[in-house]
Amino acid sequence: MFAQLLWSLSVLLAALSGTADSNGWTLQSNFLITGPKASLTYASSVAAGAQTAMEECKHQFSWDRWNCTDNALSMFKPNTLPANRETSFVHAISAAGVMYVLTRNCSKGAFEQCGCDLTNNGKKAEGGWTWGGCSDDIAFGERISKMYSDGVENGQDARAAMNLHNNDVGRKAVRQTMKRVCKCHGVSGSCTTKTCWLQLADFRAIGVFLKKKYKKADKVDYVRGQLTENNSASSKRNTGLKKDMVFLEDSPDYCRENLTVGSRGTLGRECLRGGGKNMDKYEKKSCKRLCKDCGYVPKRITTEVTSSCNCKFHWCCSVKCSQCTKTVTKYICVQRESSKNRRKNVRKKSKQRRRNRGNN
Secondary structure: OOOOOOOOHHHHHHHHOOOOOOOOOOHHHHHHHHOOHHHHOOHHHHHHHHHHHHHHHHHHOOOOOOOOOHHHHOOOOOOOOOOOHHHHHHHHHHHHHHHHHHHHHHHOOOOOOOOEEOOOOOOEOOOOOEEOOOEEOHHHHHHHHHHHHHOOOOOOOHHHHHHHHHHHHHHHHHHHOOEEEEEEEOHHHOOOEEEEEEEOOOHHHHHHHHHHHHHOOEEEEEEOOEEEEOOOOOHHHOOHHHHOOEEOOOOOOOOOEEHHHOEEOOOOOEEOOOOOOOOOHHHHOHHHHHOHHHOEEEEEEEEEEEEEEEEEEEOOOEEEEEEEEEEEEEEEEEEOOOHHHHHHHHHHHHHHHHHHHHHO
């Protein structure tokens, strides 16, 4: 069994950013110092998978009150994150990320032990097509991911059961989102025969899939060594729960800063306004969710952003760019003005308008 892999989001983020905790721990050094030599083969893929997972976590929660921030989680040691819905997502997306990158790198020939999954090649499938090509070997990715992500859970309590369950939900998501890719064979572009194989979906699709699982997660109890639907001994214990993300504790009020439960609050957070064409419904309501519903108000601010522009290729061989500055409008959540300050500002603006009219 692998040595203890500190599998909380916060530790992974610290490791991947090249930092360490007070004991000098990093993901890579843990493998080098305590892990068996076999683990070195996969260490970089595990790290890349964790990084992929965390980037996707931030994307999926970018306009939520809890937004998967580094700072909100960096204080926690393993298994001290609250056993709530957000921690469930962390475990699921992390296990999925590691499995995903291991599987992808396997198909690319990064490991001697695996390559394409040719198990079904040559077999006929319903619909008249034939298995062929290079299917991604998800069985390999799943097996190695399980050794890493599940290896840390040595306990037999409710928390360990929850973590292992959500790790499994994450790995299942990789399987459930795989896509079938086909190639036609025939004269003059006809599709007389068709060869198909299974391929990993984009990791974004896995993130979307798991975010839906997060929203429908079940609160559970731990009864006689099994996870059971909260306050119930229903049959869902053995059927539906296997497919669902589960949690043990309710989430805190993420509107307010509360570092003991990993909440940075929404004060100072950016939200979106204006209803642009590229904004979805969830993004359009971000100012209400992050500001108004939390007792704050969205404040319009302008800031200047400098970036490279007008880039040109010069022979040979360099690219030269200008530096362009543009004014960007943003909205951030701020405290509401007190009634006294509001009246004071109204009087001040009124005086300014009268003064301006007098000058004209």
